[in-house]
Amino acid sequence: MNRYSIITDKNPREIVLLRGSGCRWRRCTFCDYHTDSSPDEAANFALNRTVLEQITGEYGRLEVINSGSFVDLDGCTVDLLTQICQRRSIHTLHIECHWMHRDALAPFRERFAAVGTDVIFKIGVETFDADFRERILRKGIGRISAAEIAAAGFGEVNLLCGLAGQTAASMTADIECGLAHFSRVCVNLMVENTTPIKPDPEAVRAFLEEVVPRYKDDLRVDILVENTDFGVGE
Ligand code: SF4
Structure with missing residues (x-):
């Protein structure tokens, strides 16, 4: 499993995949x-330390992902992350969080502000069609709007494309809504995994042929056709 990478094309940054106690949703x-x-915090920290020590700060910008929310990281890992941000002059930290932990954003932001690091929280909304998101995808966000999500303190969103029921128009509408309310949008194409939700061939075709060409050069839009396109994961 590769856990450290550098993204050079859009929004250049280092990116690390850390391990936490697991998504609580x-x-x-x-x-x-x-x-x-x-659940072994000591083992998680031992692993995360080897990853965090690779950070050089060359772009001053770091993205941390951990297959869940930052609240799932152990305290020693967060302490070390804070120290690394200070030592490596990381001016901007991008980190993920589920809606259910929104009350944890402000204290985390304050903690990093104390070492000179601005935190941008990324939330996986997958789509702004609340009915589809909650009834089919069961995201646990509720039927709230993009504006309400932004007002809660989230600055970036993950979207999911290539699902049955999605069209080029609906996927484009999601991206446009994301760009209207958030600083950046990360668009993930659904790939085959162990869940019953499968990529839909027509939605995948529409995404690749009609949506990607429109946004591939947009510096505010990251497009992941494979889960590993950021260079981390497996
Ligand atoms: S996609 Fe959903 S279940 Fe998976 S890690 Fe994120 S919040 Fe948890």
Whole structure:
């Protein structure tokens, strides 16, 4: 499993995949990557330390992902992450969080502000069609709007494309909504995994042929056709 990478094309940054205690939601119907977790905090920290020590700060920008939310990381890992941000002059930290932990954003932001690091929280919304998101994908966000999600303190979103029921128009609408309310949008194409949710061939075709060409050069849009396109994971 590769856990450290550098993204050079859009929004250049280092990216690390850390291990936490596991997503506390775990109910999204399309997701099986929350299995990269362990209840053993000491083992998680030992692993995470080897990853965090690779950070050089060359772009001043770091993205941390951990197959869940930052609240699932152990205290020693967060302490070391704070120290690394300070030592390596990381001015911006991008980190993920589920809606259920939104009250944890402000104290985490304050903690990193104390070492000169601005935190941008990324949330997986998958789609702004709340009915599809909650009834089919079971995201656990509720039927709230993009504006409400942004107002809660989230600055970036993950979207999921290539699902049955999605069209080029609906996927484009999701991206446009994301760009209207958030600083960046990360678009993930659904890939085959162990869940019953499968990529839909027509939606995948529409995404690749009609949606990707429109956004591939947009510096605010990351497009992941494979889960490993950021260079981490397996
Ligand atoms: S919140 Fe994220 S990690 Fe948790 S089940 Fe949903 S997609 Fe998976």
